[in-house]
Amino acid sequence: MADKTDVKISVKNLKKNFGSLEVLKDISLEVTEGEVVVLIGPSGSGKSTLLRCLNQLEKVTSGQILVDGVDVTDKHTNINKVRENIGMVFQHFNLFNHLNVLKNMTLAPVHLKTLPKEEAKDKAMQLLSRVGLADKAEAFPSQLSGGQKQRVAIARALEMNPDIMLFDEPTSALDPEMVGEVLAVMKELAKDGMTMVVVTHEIGFAREVADRVIFMEGGYIVEEGTPDEIFNHAKEPRTIDFLSKVL
Amino acid sequence: MVMIIQTYGTMLLKAMGHTLLLCLLSLVFASVIGMIFGLMNVGRNRVLNFIGTVYVDAVRGVPLIVLAYFIYFGVPTAIQQGLGITSFRLSPLQAGTIALSMNCGAYMAEIVRAGIQSVDRGQMEAGRSLGLSYGAGMALIVIPQAIRTMIPSIINQFIITLKDTSILSVIGFPELTNVGKTVMGNTFKPLQAWAVVGIMYLIVITILSKVSKQIERRINRGR
Numbered sequence: 212m213a214d215k216t217d218v219k220i221s222v223k224n225l226k227k228n229f230g231s232l233e234v235l236k237d238i239s240l241e242v243t244e245g246e247v248v249v250l251i252g253p254s255g256s257g258k259s260t261l262l263r264c265l266n267q268l269e270k271v272t273s274g275q276i277l278v279d280g281v282d283v284t285d286k287h288t289n290i291n292k293v294r295e296n297i298g299m300v301f302q303h304f305n306l307f308n309h310l311n312v313l314k315n316m317t318l319a320p321v322h323l324k325t326l327p328k329e330e331a332k333d334k335a336m337q338l339l340s341r342v343g344l345a346d347k348a349e350a351f352p353s354q355l356s357g358g359q360k361q362r363v364a365i366a367r368a369l370e371m372n373p374d375i376m377l378f379d380e381p382t383s384a385l386d387p388e389m390v391g392e393v394l395a396v397m398k399e400l401a402k403d404g405m406t407m408v409v410v411t412h413e414i415g416f417a418r419e420v421a422d423r424v425i426f427m428e429g430g431y432i433v434e435e436g437t438p439d440e441i442f443n444h445a446k447e448p449r450t451i452d453f454l455s456k457v458l
Numbered sequence: 459m460v461m462i463i464q465t466y467g468t469m470l471l472k473a474m475g476h477t478l479l480l481c482l483l484s485l486v487f488a489s490v491i492g493m494i495f496g497l498m499n500v501g502r503n504r505v506l507n508f509i510g511t512v513y514v515d516a517v518r519g520v521p522l523i524v525l526a527y528f529i530y531f532g533v534p535t536a537i538q539q540g541l542g543i544t545s546f547r548l549s550p551l552q553a554g555t556i557a558l559s560m561n562c563g564a565y566m567a568e569i570v571r572a573g574i575q576s577v578d579r580g581q582m583e584a585g586r587s588l589g590l591s592y593g594a595g596m597a598l599i600v601i602p603q604a605i606r607t608m609i610p611s612i613i614n615q616f617i618i619t620l621k622d623t624s625i626l627s628v629i630g631f632p633e634l635t636n637v638g639k640t641v642m643g644n645t646f647k648p649l650q651a652w653a654v655v656g657i658m659y660l661i662v663i664t665i666l667s668k669v670s671k672q673i674e675r676r677i678n679r680g681r
Contacts, residue, residue, distance in 0.1 A: 268583055295589035305584035309603050318598060319588035364584075371588055 217243045219375055219406045225274035227260055234260045236430035247407045249417040252427035258410045262377050266297045298368030302380040304360040306352040312363050313348045316370045338366040342396050358389030365396055378409040426450045459650040466641045473637035474658055480554050481620045487559035492566020499571045517564035522625050526557040530629040550631035562619045573608035606677055613670035617663055
């Protein structure tokens with residue numbers, strides 16, 4: 212493990228219930244700076260919930276989550292300020308449908324005054340070129356393909372200049388031919404040293420990009436390790452069983 | 459009928475003016491009331507939810523005519539006796555505006571609630587994930603999208619409210635229906651008198667719905 216100062220996210224004994232349903236039972240996890248962690252597991256295993264707990268889109272039932280040393284589960288923490296530092300990309304893109312691409316990207320930084328309007332625009336244009344969509348700045352979300360929407364969503368999250376990026380099944384709602392373009396942007400991001408936590412079913416992506424793969428089932432972390440350890444030498448029968456179905 | 463229009467035309471037009479004034483005032487207040495209670499009902503705060511629900515259910519559960527009587531006759535009496543302000547009175551316009559605003563506001567609250575709930579939850583989540591507060595997410599992301607789906611219902615509610623002004627003839631406000639009664643009494647020609655009044659409502663409401671259709675179309679085009 213890297214030394215303490217490098218820890219970006221630290222989860223301790225996290226539990227999350229939806230009513231009487233226990234979704235996360237006892238999760239402890241650390242993510243270090245620049246690390247790419249991929250969460251895999253069957254649906255209902257709690258991986259998306261875990262991700263959503265990290266930026267408090269879901270309130271935790273018990274346990275502690277530290278992001279950059281700040282306890283996000285503490286009521287006195289200004290969660291909005293913490294979230295500025297954690298970008299999130301959703302399965303269904305969640306672009307603001309009433310705004311064009313540029314306004315989608317500049318809305319938050321301009322409103323929160325993290326960037327002056329003109330700078331926010333310039334930065335948005337740079338990010339759009341980076342994801343290959345500079346020509347779509349004026350387009351509305353309804354005029355974009357799924358892959359384009361997701362690339363805009365990634366760019367929108369990057370516009371806030373986050374240290375950490377969370378990806379919640381970013382390619383699951385895409386047509387197969389568009390998966391590649393989104394994964395390419397994500398690989399690029401990983402190469403640039405972004406700390407990433409990714410929930411995905413893209414085993415190929417996990418193999419290639421992940422520093423660590425975590426297999427979850429039934430609200431627990433069953434097994435974790437390097438892609439090689441998990442995909443080629445899994446020890447737990449449940450991991451082996453799951454992988455036999457998806458590989 | 460021509461006689462009625464010639465003799466009572468100006469009077470009826472003035473009454474129509476009163477009807478529109480009452481309607482317009484009520485709509486302005488109802489929009490504010492509707493926004494407030496609608497937002498109360500979509501939030502997570504239990505107390506606010508409760509207040510919002512009670513308001514909507516109470517007002518929708520009472521006929522407008524009873525509400526109008528209550529506010530015009532009941533409330534001033536209560537204030538006169540309870541607070542000792544013996545000179546306190548509400549004019550028919552004031553009482554009518556309050557009653558109609560409350561009534562229309564309750565329906566508007568439901569329209570606002572439904573409109574906001576029609577916006578995908580992911581929109582707010584995306585806003586929050588970028589660091590926006592709940593209020594900013596509502597104001598900048600959810601409400602602008604909700605308004606589009608709300609517009610047809612709002613227009614419909616406006617038309618209903620315009621017609622409901624006629625109920626306030628019972629508290630003596632000189633709006634169109636009330637003046638229609640006077641005309642009938644003076645002429646002893648109920649058929650003609652009410653035909654004229656009916657056609658006047660019809661014309662105004664038809665114009666209103668046509669205009670609103672235009673607005674609706676324009677908004678949908680920008681989508």
